Amino acid sequence: MTFASLVPHRMRRAAGAALLLAGLAAAPAGAADSAFDLPGPGLRVTVTRGTVTLPIAQLPDLAAGDRIEIHADLPEDQRTRFVLVSAFLSSATNPPPKEWIEAAETWKRKQKDRALTLRVPEGARQLVLFLVPETGGATGTIADAVRNKPGEFVRAAQAINQASLDRSRLDAFVAAIRAQENKDPAHLKAIAPMLARSLAIKLNAECLDKVVEFQAACLLENRESLVLADMHSSSVAATLAGAPTDLALQLSYTREAGLGYYSQYIAVVRDIARLFGAFSTPQFRYLPALGLQEGERIALLLNAAPSFAKPKSVLVASMPAIGADSLPRLRAANAAPLCGADPNLVLPVEGAPLIYSTDYARNMVVRLNGADVALQARADRGGYVPRTPIDPSRFQGSVEGRLHGTWGYQALTGPAFALQFPTAAPWKAGPEAPSLVTGRDNPLKLEGPAPACVSSVSMRVGDGPAQPVKFKAEEDGLALTLPLKDARPGDVTLEIRQTGRPAPATVALRAYREASRIAGLVLHAGDSWGELTGQRLDQVASVELGGLRLKPDGLTREGDTDRLRVAGAGDAPAPGEATARVALNDGRTLRLPVTVRPPRIRVELLDKDVRATAPASQLPLVAGNALLPDTARLHFSLRAANGALSARDAIEITGPRGQSLILKAGPNLQLQGDTVLVATLDPAALGPSAFGPLRFRLVREGEASDWRPLITLARLPKIERVDCGAQGRCTLTGQSLFLIEAIAGTPSFDGLVQVPQGFTGRTIEVPAPQAGKLYIRLQDAPSEVVELPTGG
Template sequence: MSVPAFAKALIVAAAALLATSAAVAQTGQFDLVGPSLRVSVRHGDVTLPLSQVPNLTAGDRIRVAVDLPPEQGAHYLMVLAFLRGATNPPPKNWLTQAETWKPKKAIIDTVVPKGAEQALVFLVPDTGGAIGAVTSAVRDRPGAFVRASQELNQAMLDRARLAAFLDGIQRHDSTRIAEVSPQLAQSLAVKLDTNCLLRQADVQAACLTQSSNAVVLADSQTSSIAETLAGAPVDLALQLSATPQGGYGYYSPYIGVVRDLARIFGAFQSAQLQFIPALSEQDGGATGLLLNAVPSFRRPQSVLVVALPPVSAPKLPPLQSAANAPLCLGRSGLVLPVNGAPLVFATDYPRRMALRLRKKDGASIDLPVAVDAAKGGYVLASAAPADVDTAMPGVLHGLWGFTPFDGPGFAIGDKAACTVKAAPPRPQASLVTKSVERIAPPGPMPLRLEGENLIAQDARLTFSLRTKERFAPGDTVEIAAADERLTTSVPLRLQDAQVAVATVAPGTALGPSAYGPLRFRLKRGDATGEWQPLMTLVRLPTLSGFTCDAARCTVSGSNLFLIRDVGTGGAERTAVPDGFTGTTIDLPAAAVPPTSLSLALRDDPDARAVATLSH
């Protein structure tokens, strides 16, 4: 994805690394596009852009330039600083500077010194004393910048995985979202909001890319210290520190990192300088910078802090084979399924990947492969030749940055094992119409659901289906709740060969724990059709009374914890706390007696129930 300098807001970062200052309010979200760097690394005789370099090594030659607009008004000094651990200040000659506004002095070209462990780039306003203050900060408190380097690098890798997931969703037609999104989530170790898959196909992508339930999971490769809550990538809707879950400590490990970084950078705020972390976004040869605060060119002036990859031994991806059967190499578009290393799907670190095979004459052959997160592995560019020795496994191998590595091996199927057997066609049916009937006796204060797509747990649903072929004897319709462990199969009554009717009481068939979006599919023997949305199942409280006096109004009943908030007709609504166990809810006194109660239900964000009041 292209990143124009100072142009537009991009996807919100998965991490909210906050640099606080008494003078400057910051959002905590990396939603401001800063300048971009062009960084290349030469290792031996090979030069790569930073996007393909997972780690630096002593002796590597680094070349760093910054892309600033031609009309850039403020002059920036660029400083490359190497660190050697939290307790060992770096020597002064480990800090190299460039004057970015002077063509002949705008580039840093230096070698990673022996003993270095971290590398940071600073963009410093060209004012008297600023560069000296930065140098002093780095040498006086190296541990703070070591920690900042580690956390910024981790946030960059986590965000790359989330961005790859969102990009994969947006690349596919809406009719395939339900099919590809679970595999994308598995490949990239992202927790999927499965409720989105129960919606209509044309809104599934928007739900997945804006859901506050997207979570980047910890994995063995990136060693994420906690789950990272991902903000809404388009409307910048979510801030981790503002979520109720965060306030109650559910995401407290990650919030701890946010607070640590605030303290790290806050320690160096002064009347002269303010340090701002910049999150890297790799795009080919460019390293875009995302900021979480508007840079200031007045005192305290902002210093942008960018983390480069760690100076360390390469950490090779722990790729594992996910194949459950021998590979049939004669098939075009064959997928080599892998798991265990989401960064192979989210970054450009893996290079020249190929499947190495042994031929019957003993010679080796490499078949190029391309990664595809939506397919869960590497895809062969072409079929294998006929003289492959199927007794020898094929080995996935390539380069991880500059380092060669061998991945997992795959068993190769022989001619008999690879004989294609035609699968039976999947039965398909579409929803024609549906009707809902309440079967439980009404309570003291009956509730009416608002919305044609809602069904109460004490109701019966009758719906009809149409197929383009013919219904077969024994066909059933399978119904599932949001919790996929809760399913039921319902027999069909045929109107004719193409139209059938089914009746079910979801609350009874699926059990008292079922709620949320329901979906259905046609089932014929062992063959099943595609899941399709049906209705949304909601649980209702029982209201027993409503009274008002001069001080307050009170609604009473049971199972009131199923209510999210209550309104009496005006704009003001009364929230019901999580885990509420009481039998009464106090509401503000009303100047005019209300004629109805509006209940927002917990089982669906848009579900409302109305109770008509009699006076």
């Protein structure tokens, strides 16, 4: 009987479809490039904590005091006898005591002789299992190897754990892709990106542009590079307390190692091969085995065929780390309200791909007003879905639903979601809704129950046919755009269809004709732009005044008044009375009396000075005068280029996201003379989210000068220290490190380290400083370089 017969057919198919992990063991020539696609023997494992017994597939970690039952899952006619050896490990520098190593002879008739019953001892951090072909003194040889070099087995066990978890994610991805290939190949294009995001798998988007028949095969090419790093699965298989950090684990997350953000499913290959090769003997050669878990059973996968001639192969498997697990950091992937009445409801979550590829998370429910709705994790849909649709008649309005379940032996609480359920309450236009006007598309805000449950909106003008209306669901209503450009004045009826309500809700409105009317044109001598006010200014095609020809450059509406900016080439004539010619889109022209106003005052930046301080607990960041840190103050002065300044003048400062600040006469704005103003800007007045280029202009009695560039506002990280070891590796510690784009040890940014988008950690490895400085590029101002003196 072959090893393939020891694994169920379904497991063999999953193994054959999974990622080809190269050369994990120091096997004979040629085997180092073999895939982990060879089914080996199996194990059956249960764990009892207190009075609760769980199968191994539901346990992300073990704990001191756990009772473990381990059986070798071998066929009845197994001819080669195996000794099952277990070894608890504590740290790389502390050999385990002899009583931490036990053995069972799997061919014995009595259950107690052929199985292992273990109690996790205090201080243990890892459990390694060996399947050893029966040989005189085999147990003693394994015990000596473990006790002589415990650190090698610590690192090997850690890496096997990590690779097995990563393998589970890839198996889930491959199985889902193949299932869609067989059922509905055309659907693959829609779900492949969601599968990749859910399971942290690299997606080759170009495959989705291929002919349908070739998409699945393309997506599964080069599978050894598909698995991306997942920080939670790394913590599940974390290194032992007190043990040296696994270098291969570190390198797998760095670009310098050539692996980018890929998992250590690739990175540990070379390291384990070297480790096992270091203590192989003429009697035994160690062969690592990945574990695929299902219920009580662990199916072992090998990357080389075992040898029963000297040196005989010893199969090495790893159990979950002891006391190393932490609850997954599940977070909602979408903060917008969801429709609880939707039969296809998905509670989108992210942050822990293992919920889709393992049984660690179980009994998951969403709790709604004390009622629990059972959930199922669906990687192809990006979150949890109810096992049966929620009955909308049980809930009304907005309800908070929070995820609850169990992670191993621990209670798991997940993120909260805002669920909305439709009611019979009416929909109505918002209190500040403008009158509907024909001849243009009209924005409209509707207020009503459960906007997330709105499936469609249609509009009917008079007795005309219904036509669809574009809408966007907001927290308390709908934002619509009514297509009234070609409509006639009259009654307008909106029909709002909601999931969970059989009949649509209706809203009655009325559309009016707006007469074209131009109230005036504001224009200053010397300017090449002006502003029209009136109604129906969307019909304006151009404005001519002397040799100045102006075109529409942006229409806004304030109440019943349109404001149209017009701009062109040339300068407005001298101050005085004039007549402008306004051309409309329909070919008509209007003559408009205009009073050209005196030239607007022009100002220019005279000087500026940035004054920054850092708390004693932080390292100072040194930026030039082109950059304004959010913790600094900007002192600047401006000069009038034409005319005089007065104490009634103000300075308006704005940022790229609409933040605005007015500086008026006072401590922060003072006249030096008739033509110079000195101002002080505190960036905090622009709000905590302000950053980017700032502009300023002078404001005087409802008029303003042209906008002029002031300075770039940048938020700074709070850097507490930079620690460098003897080997030149340095660690930067601080807060808000996501504000950093890149760090380097030289001004030319050679060997830079880029900070990932959305980074939330407090430490990051950085290059060694040169001449006692690090150089930083900020997310808010990537073109500027900030210096960080490290004192070294």
